Amino acid sequence: MSTPAVEKFLDQAGSSLVLPAAGDEPVEPGRRDRVLVSCADRGALRSLVAPAGVRSAVVGLHLAGGPVPVTMVPKPEWPALQGIHARSAGEGWLTVLRFERPVEVAEVVAEAGRQSVWGDAVGNRGLWVGGVDAVSEKVPADVLPGGMAAMVVSEVTGRTPAGLGSPAGPLSLGPLDERVLNPIGFVAAVPGSADVVALSSLDLRDGPCEGLVASVRGAAGVRIDRSDAGDARVVAGLAMAGVPLVPDAAGGLSPALAGLLGSSVSVALAAPVDLSDALAREEHSVVLRRAALDTFSTRAWRAAVASSVGVRVALQPAVSVVLATRRADMLDFALRQVAKQRGVEALELVLAPHGFAVDEGRVRAALPAAVALTVVARPEETPFGDVLAAAASAASGDVALKMDDDDWYAPDVVADLLRARDYSGAEMVGMPAEMHYVAERDLTVKRGHPSEGYARFVAGGTMMVDRGLLREVGSFRSVRKYVDAQLIAAVTAAGAAIYRTHGLGYVLRRNASGHTWEVDLDYLLDPVRVERTWEGFRPSRLLEHDPVERP
Incomplete structure (x- = not known):
């Protein structure tokens, strides 16, 4: 060097x-x-x-x-x-x-x-690993690498450190640092002439690293043309970074390689995909990166090790969905968007009916038992910002997520935002208003917004923000419109970072009226701002919507 x-x-x-x-x-x-x-x-x-x-x-x-x-x-x-x-x-x-x-x-x-990296303060997440974390007699290790397990009971913990030994399967590859190996910088629109490069053609001497990821960002994807178990860590790192990976058509993945990658990553890799189709390519990348982050990231690795040795470890942040609505006719639709969420350990709905009463028993029945519920009703004349502020004050989660009552959400939206929060370190994360359904025209529009990067704006119906920061900036401002823009401006003024992940699991509904952000239809459909359109309701397959939710 x-x-x-x-x-x-x-x-x-x-x-x-x-x-x-x-x-x-x-x-x-x-x-x-x-x-x-x-x-x-x-x-x-x-x-x-x-x-x-x-x-x-x-x-x-x-x-x-x-x-x-x-x-x-x-x-x-x-x-x-x-x-x-x-x-x-x-x-x-x-x-x-x-x-x-x-x-x-x-x-x-x-x-x-x-x-x-931006805002890295999570440390060891509650699991102390000898040789990796700084440990001392007062702060002893929970586990020791290799065969270094100690036989002496610690006076501090009351137990002996466990030995990692030679872990098998995915645990043997991790942890991989999600703050470095992540989808930040993913290129959604590569040129049509971009090649699918062979894994064997890449310089793998430094393993999964920033230079390797950068070298394939402009490619349509990477073909795993050899099934060497020694490549498993590189494949895992590229998958975490969102690089579209496909197995070699002739051989697929060897049992040894598949065993190291784990079932969820292997299944995502094997799914058929046309990498020349930009939307299908990005969908494949999202499914693959989810599986890899949930298997190999430091959070996933430490959680798996902690579970194997019986050590308490940091939990996924608890999420409070803040949902204000003044449309009683949209309540059932909105509740379905919350009820379908998966991959979230602790979820709460703070429902703020604005100008009408709700039957709490009926709302409770529409949600899974694991989803906590709080209802904060406000009179019709209350400014919208005050309605949201009251709901946010009643929330108990570590982060608050604003959801809108008429937009479509995929089952993985909350989990995807939490993943983005982990690998970006941003205090606010959200999605672009990438997919629109224009009710007047019965038209689905994909706008081609940049994603997977730090940004100045995210869609208001996807804003996830740390509740401590929300309190520090004065919560939602007392305004009747542009409430989302007000909060984004406050977060920016506080010096916090905003990160925008992919937007394929979110569809913004545009009716003729009734939005706090009014926009001219010609502006929305300007060819300069539109990447692709479809007749009717044609969301990404990642939305996984129920037919009853169709417009």
């Missing part, structure tokens, strides 16, 4: 150290004039555990590849940061940090890894 910039950095020091050290070379603690931390990409940096006790006032962070250099805001307890300089170094980047006094390099590495 050496480059002229890296060599110059090391040549300027009397005593220097390069991390990670080669092979099993021991690293003596102590002060160095300079320390260089060299990694393949952000994923390698985030997984690196630097040796304790090494201190330096000058720390270089070298990434051999990746889209951006490392930068960071120092922790307040560290010596003052006197300078930071990032520059290109070959195909990668070198960032040099100069501190007032020597700093613990292991702490700089850990913090740089955290800050290399």
Whole structure:
């Protein structure tokens, strides 16, 4: 990984150290004039555990590849940061940090890894793994890698750490870092001439990494033309990143490879798909990335390990759906959109009838028993923003999701938003208003909005926001219209990030009137803004709607 910039950095020091050290070379603690931390990409940096006790006032962070250099805001307890300089170094980047006094390099590495992605504060999710998480006598490990299981009962936990041994199946491949291997940057509209590239033609030396994903973003997909079990980790990482993968038509997946990938990923991979059809290609990508994220991400891996050793681990955030409606005739339709949601551990509906009364027993009967219900009625003259604010105040979940009463939602909308929240770190996530059903014309419109990226706007009927942030910004503003735009503006002003995932599971209904966001039909159907249209109601197959819900 050496480059002229890296060599110059090391040549300027009397005593220097390069991390990670080669092979099993021991690293003596102590002060160095300079320390260089060299990694393949952000994923390698985030997984690196630097040796304790090494201190330096000058720390270089070298990434051999990746889209951006490392930068960071120092922790307040560290010596003052006197300078930071990032520059290109070959195909990668070198960032040099100069501190007032020597700093613990292991702490700089850990913090740089955290800050290399947006808003990463989840830590170990409640499971402490020796050799990966920083552990001590006061904070002992729950599990130890390989055959390192200890026989001594910890005075802190009252148990011995379990040994991971040699896990089989998907557990043996993970964890894969969803903050680096994720659909961010997915290209929905690749050129018609784009090829399906062979897995064997790719440079797999660094395993699943940012450079590998970037190299295939413009391809129609990747064909798994060999069924080597040694490729399983790469295949899993590409799937998490949303790269459309297909098995070789001749051989399919070998039992060994399928066993490592797990049933849900193998089934998603084997599903027939026409990668020349942009919509079918994106649908295939979404189904595959869901399965891979739920199998190989750090959240999934730690949850599976914790379950196997009986350790309590962080749960999926509890979700409160905030649903305000002033149309009694749309209530049954809206309740069906909530009732169908799956893949969510804790779901609550806060229903806010606006100007009419509801039979709570009837509402309760329309929802699964596992879905909690709160009804917050408000008079007709109450501004819409106040109705939503009252509903949000009554919510008990970790995040609040605003749903609209007349739009269509796929069964995986809530779960997809939670996945996007995990891999983006954004405080607000949502979907684009990608699919519209124009009632006046009996026409389905796909608008071609960019997705899988940080954005300034998401569809109001899909806004999921941390409830703590919602309180901090004053909740929904007391307005009668543009309530969604008001909240997005407040979130942006607070310095939070907004992320827009795919929009194939959401269809926005456009009637002639009755919307808080009124828009001219000619504007909506302007060919400049429309990618594709269909006569009648033609949503993505991911909607999985009941025929009774059709317009």
